Amino acid sequence: MVAVTLPQLSLSMEEGKVLRWLVGDGDRVEAGQPIVEIETDKATIEVEAPEQGVIRLVAAEGAMLAVETTLAEIAPTAAGEPAPSRAAAAPPANANGGRPVASPAARRLAAERGIDLSTIRGSGPGGRIVARDLERLAPAPASSPAERPGLREAVTANIVASWQRIPHIQIGGELAAEGLAEARRRASLPSGEKVTVTDLLILAAVRALADVPELNGAAGRRAERVHLSLAVATQDGVVAPVIRDAGELSLAQVTRERARLVGAAREGALDPHDLAGGTFTLSNLGAYPVDFFSPVVSGPQVAMLATGRLAEKPVAIDGMLAIRHRLWANVAIDHRAADGETGARFLAALERRLEELPNRI
Numbered sequence: 001m002v003a004v005t006l007p008q009l010s011l012s013m014e015e016g017k018v019l020r021w022l023v024g025d026g027d028r029v030e031a032g033q034p035i036v037e038i039e040t041d042k043a044t045i046e047v048e049a050p051e052q053g054v055i056r057l058v059a060a061e062g063a064m065l066a067v068e069t070t071l072a073e074i075a076p077t078a079a080g081e082p083a084p085s086r087a088a089a090a091p092p093a094n095a096n097g098g099r100p101v102a103s104p105a106a107r108r109l110a111a112e113r114g115i116d117l118s119t120i121r122g123s124g125p126g127g128r129i130v131a132r133d134l135e136r137l138a139p140a141p142a143s144s145p146a147e148r149p150g151l152r153e154a155v156t157a158n159i160v161a162s163w164q165r166i167p168h169i170q171i172g173g174e175l176a177a178e179g180l181a182e183a184r185r186r187a188s189l190p191s192g193e194k195v196t197v198t199d200l201l202i203l204a205a206v207r208a209l210a211d212v213p214e215l216n217g218a219a220g221r222r223a224e225r226v227h228l229s230l231a232v233a234t235q236d237g238v239v240a241p242v243i244r245d246a247g248e249l250s251l252a253q254v255t256r257e258r259a260r261l262v263g264a265a266r267e268g269a270l271d272p273h274d275l276a277g278g279t280f281t282l283s284n285l286g287a288y289p290v291d292f293f294s295p296v297v298s299g300p301q302v303a304m305l306a307t308g309r310l311a312e313k314p315v316a317i318d319g320m321l322a323i324r325h326r327l328w329a330n331v332a333i334d335h336r337a338a339d340g341e342t343g344a345r346f347l348a349a350l351e352r353r354l355e356e357l358p359n360r361i
Contacts, residue, residue, distance in 0.1 A: 001073040002051045006038065006059075007272045008067040016040045018063045018071065020107075025057045026084055029074065034101070036071060041158040043239050043265075045272050046103070053077045054084055102129035103269045109134045130267045156237075162299050170294055171343030172330030177310055179355035180204070181325040184310070187361055189252050198284045199255045201307055202228060203361070204353040205282055206247040211349035214338050215331070216279050218300035229278030229298065230258065232265040239265050240281055240298065241274040251361045286310055286327075295332045302337035303346075306330045327354070 006016050019037040023029055034046040035055065049055070053076040059065060100117040102110070106129045110117050115134060122129035180200055187195035206226045209216045217223035226247040229240035241261040243254065264270045281304040283295055288309070295306040308328040315324045329350060331343045 001056075001075055002053070003070045004035065004047065004050065004055075004072040004074065006065050006067050006069045006071055007047065008276065015064055015066050018059045018061050018065065019044065020061060021057060022046070023055055023057075025055070027055055028077070028084075029053065029055050037107070040275075043270055043275060044268065045270060045275070047071065047272065049074060051076050100129055101127065103131065103267060106131050106134055106268065124267075124269065128269075130269055132267060158298075159296050162296050166297050166299055167335040168297060169333045169335045169340055169343065170330060171333065171340055171347060172292060172328065173347050174313075175327050175329050175347065175351040175354060177325045177327040177351075177354050179357045180310060180327060183357035183361050186358055187251065189255060191252075193252070193255055193259065195251065195255050196258070197286055197310055198230070198282075199251060199258055200357055200361070201284055201286075202230070202243065202246060202254050202258065202282060203251060204350055204357060205280070205305055207353040207360075208346055208349040209280060210247060211353075212342060212346040214342050215303040215333065215346055217302060218279070223279040225279070227277050227279045229281040229301070230261065231281060231283035232262050234266050234268070236268075239270065239275065240278060241265055241270055242276065242278045244277070281305070282307070291328045292330060294330060297332050297334050299334070302334040303343075304332045305350075306332070 017039040019039045021036050023033075023035045029035055029049040029052065031049055031052045033049045035049050036047050038045055038047055051074050053074040056073045056075070057071075058073060059069070059071045065071075100120065101122065102117050102120075103124065107117070109115070109131055110120075113134065117129055120129050120133050121127070123133055124130040180197070183200050184195075184197055187200065189195060206228060209226050213222055216226055225245055228243045228246040230243060231238050231240050241264070243249070243257050243261065246254065249257070261270070261274060264274065278298075278301060281295070281298055281301060283304065284307045285293060286307055286309040291308040291311075293306050293308070295304040297304050306329070310325055310327050312323050313326045315322055315326070317324075329347060331346055333339075333343050
């Protein structure tokens with residue numbers, strides 16, 4: 001028997017809720033087939049079958065379970081081997097007469113709006129129905145944040161817990177950012193993909209962490225590689241998918257991975273692996289008229305960087321007034337792991353890395 005367990009999607013995750021089984025007890029499943037929806041404090045995700053075979057459900061819908069708890073067991077079967085009668089009678093998991101293949105966000109929207117998923121043609125991989133397919137069919141009615149259930153409440157609870165448990169120290173400053181502005185003007189990819197300020201900030205941040213590695217990792221242990229969590233706003237709350245080995249990526253690779261993760265986050269289609277193992281978090285609100293904000297460290301990480309808009313401002317240079325690009329940056333630190341001097345060194349390193357961007361993209 002092959003056990004299907006509740007995955008640990010982040011270093012801080014301790015439990016998850018079984019929202020909905022997508023297969024029945026005794027069904028035959030294929031490797032990679034979504035079999036259950038799990039709700040965590042950061043997202044609703046689908047767990048896939050690791051093996052083909054006949055599945056026996058162990059956990060009940062609605063159960064709150066610790067990570068690594070067994071959810072189901074699969075008795076492997078060879079390709080073409082007959083399955084039990086229950087599995088043979090189960091409808092195929094596709095939109096052609098059986099259970100439609102859809103993301104958790106799409107299923108939630110369909111339930112809220114009374115839409116029959118079997119009538120929808122999916123635009124996701126393999127014909128999978130994603131949230132945008134339902135948005136095109138029936139735009140969301142106006143609603144207040146208080147009316148949106150699930151993820152927002154879970155995210156809020158996680159933030160409150162982090163603020164209560166972690167002794168925060170905030171270090172901020174307005175950084176010289178002519179290099180960032182010049183890199184934004186120069187940056188282009190042969191494929192035509194759009195390079196954003198966020199992509200350039202990711203490059204600068206991971207290089208600054210190489211200079212100040214004390215802020216990369218979890219409380220009590222420093223990480224050798226940078227797995228950068230990127231805060232992404234969705235209609236249900238903020239999630240932080242992880243750009244893995246960000247320090248080893250080129251600008252083109254960062255751009256493509258950022259675009260993939262942001263798209264998946266907003267469609268409710270993040271893979272469990274996408275949310276696991278972050279060592280440092282970046283939250284950029286530069287697309288808005290925001291200069292400064294105070295982030296909350298996402299434990300057990302030890303630091304989070306918040307950045308505002310890139311803007312031209314009057315600056316005194318050698319007694320003369322000039323217009324230069326500036327960027328406010330604020331780093332929140334778990335004071336048990338590092339202190340204000342460490343944060344100050346990180347901001348100095350970040351400013352230096354921003355200025356050298358035009359020559360390193």
